[in-house]
Amino acid sequence: MIIQGPHETCFHLSPPARADATFRVTMVPGDGVGPELMTAVKEVFKAGDVPVEFEEFHLSEVQNMASEEKLDQVLTSMKTNKVAMKGKIHTPMEFKGELASYEMRLRRKLDLFANVVHVNSLPGYSTRHNNLDLVIIREQTEGEYSSLEHESVTGVIECLKIITREKSRRIAKFAFDYATKKGRNKVTAVHKANIMKLADGLFLQSCAEIAQLYPKIQYENIIIDNCCMQLVQNPYQFDVLVMPNLYGNIIDNLAAGLVGGAGVVPGESYSAEYAVFETGARHPFAQAVGRNIANPTAMLLSASNMLRHLNLEYHSNMVSDAVKRVIKQGKVRTRDLGGYSTTSDFVRAVVENLRHRPAN
């Protein structure tokens, strides 16, 4: 039964009224070039008088700065602020006793089930495919990333891929709701159900069930191998793609490569309550640490998306317009886009291009 009523007594976990109107956002810089990119974001925000205050946490597995208390601190902060920006927390390749990485545990604890990467060609930077506008929605909490592996017999490893009806429905509904909200026409489910008949078959079935509730949106499905080939030959046939975890990882990176690489595409992760903003293709890029060559575009565009999520439309447009203008002008380009500028040059150019009326 749905019975509700006004709750006039104090029921809130956080104070409702804030007279100074500054938004608090959790920031986890992560590894590799993460800290440099976050510095870039902070500089641009300061120049633009953006009313956002960052709460920083340095959580890192490779630099031995990770522990359970740190993870709990980050989680508490995120649960209070509800919005976060993060860099990539690198997962070391060797098995040190824990199958789930810190990043995966963060995602699971916050139930960040949907990862959205909006792949947009940048105006002014031409690639083999121009004017691309593609959205990739990836289920982020189960699938091949369930961290369930064991060795029952020596030399034989079983790695379990988990697909559940509830989570598949949830991500399918997210994808269709996203398409409805943004006015998209088609949702394509990517799978390998000819081989994994039960697992990916369940995923497909859930997508088809949810598709019935959206008669205006066209629903199709495509096998992952064909999808990869089509993406590099004719990516314009896709609109919104929805898929389980591992395929999502691959397609995210592939699509990012189509428009300019990991330095260019922003991404965000959603749960029912929280939103985390990061880059689309998550790489720590450890070779670039200290060399001032990383491309901050992805992180800046992601910061702009975060401002839009916080309802700060004016500031969001200001930041994204500045970044797009710098790229379009073509004079200041970092190494990955074929230029010679440093990260600081790029940030300076963005700051100069911020069309902002400073508050006097």
Next chain:
Amino acid sequence: MAAHSAVLSMSKIINPFWGGRLGNTVKVFGTTLTSHRNKTLLTPPPAKYGGRHTVTLIPGDGIGPELLNHVREVFRFSCVPVDFEVVNVNSALETDDDMNNAITAIRRNGIALKGNIETKHTMAPSVKSRNNLLRTSLDLYANVMHCQSLPGVQTRHKNIDIMIIRENTEGEYSSLEHESVSGVVESLKIITRNNSLRIADYAFKLAREKGRRRVTAVHKANIMKLGDGLFLQCCREVASGYPDITFDSMIVDNTTMQLVSKPHQFDVMVMPNLYGNVVSNVCAGLVGGPGLVPGANYGNAYAVFETATRNTGKSIAGKNIANPTAMLLASCMMLDHLKLYDHATMIRHAVLKTMNETRLHTADIGGQGTTSEVVQTIMRIIQSGGQLTTEL
């Protein structure tokens, strides 16, 4: 489902003999069976991502669109994390496609805020009320209306506090009518045991939750002995499970007379569909008019919020004189349902403060203010409360 097709195929055989008359009867069976079919569709997970909810918005006709625009303005201004999916329904069309779109949208999002969709009497009788179609398809069986006197509004009776729970899907609104003999129309009022038990249970649960002492069932069982008799019997059965709440019943003619002379004797009232319509309009009149009272339609899986008396207001549409209070309070009920209590309290407080303290009233309660003035005042009060807002 099988029964439906069986009846239809039977009608095809019998039709030539009986002309068009039995044809109507077949449609009769069609409507009741549809609502059963829709119950088996899956209920999807809620549409809440990144802390933002998605709610279906159906502007409707008359004053609906302008009032709902004001609601959207107030929400945007107060940074309420709700996104609206607007679904337009054209009431002038004969087909139900628009309405089915709207119903699917509500199935997806789970919650809706709507204006009233006009049902023209001049259209063919096969064009059924769209609002009714929405309520039966989504099985929104309880209509809840809380009538409270507002201190700033002049009325003959003060300090009224009545909750009206009205069965929303059957009764006289079953849309089952036929003309077996020319010049003789039979209109069927359906009362079922299941639905009566369900609504009585809802009423008593709500009364207990709100700490109410008395539930009154309104009926006409002296005339409709079997129909309303069944309703009354179901209410009595449910009442026996709630010994802390007094239960009594009153015939509808006496009820309306008592409401206008001594309304303070009533606490919670439960009744079938048509009496609910009449009694809720009377109560709305007692507290100040149709522009003041919000209403909610609840089902097991869906909830739709609108004004309590469901007026289209065609004569005052576009003139900026409609009272936004009812729609804004309905949107606060929606926020409570979404568990956004802080935002709901804030907006409700601002609306009531405008009504009671600044005495800025629209024409329907005897004032001179326009709708936009009232909405601007509400937004100013919200801003002065210190809450995070965007620019005015």
